[in-house]
Amino acid sequence: MGINLLQVEMDEIRKRLNREPDEAEWRVIDAVWSEHCSYKSSKIFLKSFSMESPNVIMGITDWQDAGAVDIGNGWAIVVKVESHNHPSAVDPFNGAATGVGGIIRDIISKGAKPIALLDMIRVGNLKIRKNVWLLKNIIAGIAAYGNSIGVPVVGGELSFDDTYNDNPIVDVAAIGVVKKDRIKPSIVNRPGLKLVLAGLTGIDGLGGASFASRKLSGENEIGAVQIADPFAGKIILDVTLDIADKVEAIKDLGGGGLAVAVTEIANGFGAIVDIEKIPLRVKDMDPSDIIISETQERMLYAVDEKNVEEVCEAFKQYEYPCSVIGEITKDPIIRFRYHNKDLVALPSDLLLNPLRFIWPIRRIKKSNEKTTVQLPPLKDAISVVLSHPDLVSKEWVYSQFDYEVNTSTVIKPGHADSAVIALPNGKLLAVKGDANPDLCYEDAYECGKGIVAEAYRNLASVGAKGIVAVDHLQFGDPKKPEVYYTFVEAIRGIGEATRFFNIPIVGGKVSFYNENSRGNPIKPTPLIVMAGLIQGKLLKNNIEDGLDIVLLGYTHGELGGSLFSKMFNISAEVPKARLQEDLLSSELVIDAINEEKITFAKDVNRGGLIATLFNVIVHGYGIEIDSKSILSDSDNTLETLFSENGGRFIVLTNEPEWIIDRAKSRGVVASIIGKVNRNSSLLKIDDTIYNLDNLVKNYFNFLEEVTNNG
Known part of the structure; x- marks a missing residue:
């Protein structure tokens, strides 16, 4: 029959029906009871997510196609995230395109008008020609559908790892607007x-x-x-x-x-x-x-x-x-x-109540001991980390999207940590999707907390406070104890962080069996898509000569799960998600934006402080940094510059004293660590100058060159 049910499920079906289903009935049950549709290995744990909020109109309830929250003035936004991983691995153009089409229909099923799309894409090593082919056709599929249907792709993520060589991850999120009394x-x-x-x-x-x-x-x-x-x-x-x-x-x-x-x-x-x-x-x-x-x-x-x-x-x-x-x-x-002849006659109760499974779990023990491997010179570390394709410009991608259709896009892709779109009630909505597979591979619980905190910070960097989230949980075979353990731990972390920030999760998706034909699972890849309202003024990020560089938040020498540790194969302590620090620093950034005290803000995440500062340099500026002014619990410069612990922002300002004083009153650690200058592509750390001209060229040209040659 070609069905995918377990023997215990088939026995249970026969028992409930007291008969043998016909072949057509088996096919219907196989579809309705599939992991993809029934969440039979995950639903028990998903109940731990909080959707309690006075603004929630429609949340995680059975068989609703999307969630909705009140945004004031009689309006609501509808939010949904989906993936088309397996289809995109087989037919990347149609797999990605139908992923866009499917999520658009989820939005309109609520009676809402879709106003924005985000795409979060993860593919394998670009040295493998097949992965280049996958990437090009995934992007083409998303562009073909979004551009044709008139819904702008306003943001997203693009990252690369060998774990996705045969199993790309293609996540698509959508936002819609509707009068709240017309939600269907x-x-x-x-x-x-x-x-x-x-x-x-x-x-x-x-x-x-x-x-x-x-x-x-x-x-x-x-x-x-x-x-x-x-x-x-x-x-x-x-x-x-x-x-x-x-x-x-x-x-x-x-x-x-x-x-x-x-x-x-x-x-x-x-x-x-x-x-x-x-x-x-x-x-x-x-x-x-x-x-x-x-x-x-x-x-x-x-x-x-x-x-x-x-x-x-x-x-x-x-x-x-x-x-x-x-x-x-x-x-x-x-x-x-x-x-007039029944091919299928099955009780609704049977179809809607599949067996639920809690599979065995086995903790993956990873060493938190600091490595004794010889650390690279700082110059080599800077070159290797900043050359990674995760950190290069994604303009090659978003230039293929019509991101200004409907004229609601306020901040264009690539210009800030979050996309910003105009709403019909006159408010501005920021949206961002975040995942961190390398950290989840090391510690899924800390990762679950960390990706929620990162999304919250990314919204704050443009002046927004998070109000709602959806999640997408992507893992290998749940019947493998080590895989299921990471799934359970990620949910635990996400649940804890969303409750802390009071962010309701109004929907999501679980995608298991993300494995290649050899049975190797992807790295755990939970994703959070968060939306928030601009609290007053909007920060569009402007850089000028002479601005002071202020670091908000305390730096911890935790390199575990970082891009640095990945590139140099270093075992190290995993960063802890200190949610109070994320909250306080985010509130400070929003205040500074509203008081017009800063011109640029970016949270510290992938690639650590070096990568965050590089985002200033690629705009044609140079910077000078005093590493001793960075408040850190480590005296190792590599740990200080490449740690990816949360709770931190880099802000550029003409009024550093205001930032420092306000930080002290809020309980936020803050320090002036350097200045912006006109020395294009030059990074000065203490007394050493690094010319990053080749890295800047790589930043702008990498993706286009790879895809043209692939």
């Missing part, structure tokens, strides 16, 4: 509603949910990848927003196709679907294939009978297929009929 549910609350399907069903994406719930086999799996059609997606977007007030519930057809969409929208009621009424792209499709097909650009609507004609008429104006395929019933059985 993805589930019904009464029987008798008609099920209306818009779009054609084809043979692409067959078994996609099951495909995403197992490791890549290395075989030809192209049939499990959906095909993108952004122009059809634009019709779905426009018409759905036009008819939203005419429907009771809206459900995107994603993983599991109609099998999952019908089951979830029914919300414990039953449904009858007549398969022969489903508009097809391919003639003579097998009826069971129709049920589980994951063809894109389809939406399912629950509609009161009196509004059905008006809903379908809106699609007919675009000559887009729209058909009544069934209805919601009081009898809690999900039925898929073919010419």
Whole structure:
């Protein structure tokens, strides 16, 4: 049958039904009970996340396609994050493009207008030609869909590691806006509603949910990848927003196709679907294939009978297929009929309540002993770390995106730590996505806390305070005790940090089985996407000659999980997430922005202080630093300059005394560590000058040269 269920699950299904399911029923159960759709190995732990906040309108509730929070003046934002990892590994263009299309439909399923996209991409070593091919086509797929549909890609991440050689990570987040009294549910609350399907069903994406719930086999799996059609997606977007007030519930057809969409929208009621009424792209499709097909650009609507004609008429104006395929019933059985004969007749309760699993865990013991390996000279360390592709300009990527469509983009990609977009209520929203796989590999708990804190700091660097987050948890096979341990620990850290900052998590995704064909898992890659409102003034980052460089926060000599330790294979202590320091320093930065006391702010993270300062140098300036003025618990210059511990910002100012005095009153450590000058590409540390001209050229040219030659 080609299904992906465990024997214990199959036995349980037979027991609950008291019979043997038909083949079509097995395929439906396989889709609905897949890890991708049911969260059967994660849901128990996800309940530890807090969604309690007076601003939360719609949070982590079963079968809602996205979360929503109140932003004032009668408006709400809708937030969602998704991935298309396995499809992008097999067909990077369509895998990435359909990831964009899918998350757009999640947003409009709430009746919200999508206004921004973020893409967080991780691929393998660019010395391998296949990875260059993957990267180029992933970027092309995102650009093709986002540009065609008219939603700007305003920010994201791009990083590289050997762990992603066969299994790239392609995360896409989206933001939408809607009047809060017009938010639509993805589930019904009464029987008798008609099920209306818009779009054609084809043979692409067959078994996609099951495909995403197992490791890549290395075989030809192209049939499990959906095909993108952004122009059809634009019709779905426009018409759905036009008819939203005419429907009771809206459900995107994603993983599991109609099998999952019908089951979830029914919300414990039953449904009858007549398969022969489903508009097809391919003639003579097998009826069971129709049920589980994951063809894109389809939406399912629950509609009161009196509004059905008006809903379908809106699609007919675009000559887009729209058909009544069934209805919601009081009898809690999900039925898929073919010419009045039941192919599938399964209780809603069975489908919506799969077995939950808590797998064995085994702690990975890593040494916290400081290495005795010979440390490199500072000059070599600077050159090696700043040459890493994680730190180069990403302009080659975002230049392919139309990031100013709809004219709501306030800060363009690459100009600050967070993207900023204008909202219809006159407010400004900052958004950022953060992950740190190297740190998670060393300590998933500290990493979970750290990525929440980093996202919070990134918002503060433009003047925003975080108000909401979504998460995406990406790991290998959960049945492997070491993998499951990192998953549980990451959740523990994320939960602790979001509760500390009072940031509700209103949605997310879990992606397991991110492994290559040899069974090697990716590094643990939890991701936080956070959004926040500008608290007063907006900082756009300006650099001038003569500005003082002030470091906020205390530097700890913790090199574990850092880019430095990765490049030089050094074992060291992992940085602890000191959340109070992150909070206080972030509040200070926001105050300084509102008081117009700083012109530039950047939090210290990947690459440590050196990489943060390099972001000043690449704008055509030089800097001079007194390392003795850096307040640190280490007397080792390498530890001080390359540690990636949190709680820190570099700010540029003409009024350093104000910063220092305000820091003292807030309990924040602060010190003047240097000045900006006109000596382009020169970094002076104490009495030594380093010419970074070649590193600056590499910063701007690396990605374009690699992709052109690859």
